[in-house]
Amino acid sequence: MSSHLVQIDGKYPWGVSPLEFGVITLTWKILVLIWWLFSSLVGHGSLLLSLIVAFIPEAGLALYEFYRNNKFGWIITPVNNTMHTARLIEERKPLYRTIFGYNKIVRAPIFCLDTWKNGAYLLTFEPHGCPNANVDLLPILQRELLEYEVIPTGSIAKQYIIRKRRNRGRVIMSEDFD
Numbered sequence: 001m002s003s004h005l006v007q008i009d010g011k012y013p014w015g016v017s018p019l020e021f022g023v024i025t026l027t028w029k030i031l032v033l034i035w036w037l038f039s040s041l042v043g044h045g046s047l048l049l050s051l052i053v054a055f056i057p058e059a060g061l062a063l064y065e066f067y068r069n070n071k072f073g074w075i076i077t078p079v080n081n082t083m084h085t086a087r088l089i090e091e092r093k094p095l096y097r098t099i100f101g102y103n104k105i106v107r108a109p110i111f112c113l114d115t116w117k118n119g120a121y122l123l124t125f126e127p128h129g130c131p132n133a134n135v136d137l138l139p140i141l142q143r144e145l146l147e148y149e150v151i152p153t154g155s156i157a158k159q160y161i162i163r164k165r166r167n168r169g170r171v172i173m174s175e176d177f178d
Contacts, residue, residue: 005115006072008079010089010108010130015068016061018098025057072113075123075162078144079111085144086135088127107131120163124154 009015032054039045069076083089092104109130116122123141127133141150141160151161 003114004112005121006068006076006113008076008111008113010080010083010110011105013080013102014061014065014100016064018100021057021061022099028057029054075113075121075145078141079123081144082137082140083109085140086137087132088130088135090131109133116161116163118163120161122153123160123162125158125160 007015012018032050035053036045036047036050039050088109089105090107092106095103098104107128107130109128110126112124112126114122114124125137137158138150138152138160145162147165148162149165151163153159153161
């Protein structure tokens with residue numbers, strides 16, 4: 001387990017490997033089916049209860065995604081958009097979809113979010129052999145995170161400090177110049 005607040009892996013936009021989730025889910029459903037068949041042979045099998053128990057892995061994934069997006073959605077969505085805009089993701093050829101509905105990804109970067117000083121965050125870019133790894137991500141991140149300040153800090157590793165913009169004075173509108 002990593003010590004990061006959140007790790008945004010471009011290969012797995014949902015944060016879970018589709019293959020691992022599929023194996024776990026299929027194994028669980030086979031065990032539930034066997035349990036239901038033996039319970040039915042004895043005379044105590046309930047199809048409704050078996051379907052509810054079989055749905056546990058999907059409910060667990062849904063709760064995980066809800067928690068992850070509720071807590072870190074403010075950074076996950078802009079970073080995913082940045083990866084697509086900078087073309088840091090290489091999809092498998094020929095294209096095919098995973099069980100989660102997105103195309104299979106061969107190579108993609110990982111972004112790690114850590115806490116920093118005074119309520120700020122440190123975002124670290126790890127290329128992992130992705131295409132276009134030398135693209136300047138600063139303008140793209142600044143455009144995606146409008147309500148945050150994005151400040152580059154790393155020289156060798158691409159690291160950015162992300163903090164809430166401070167409200168200094170009032171916002172000037174075009175009516176002020178009429």
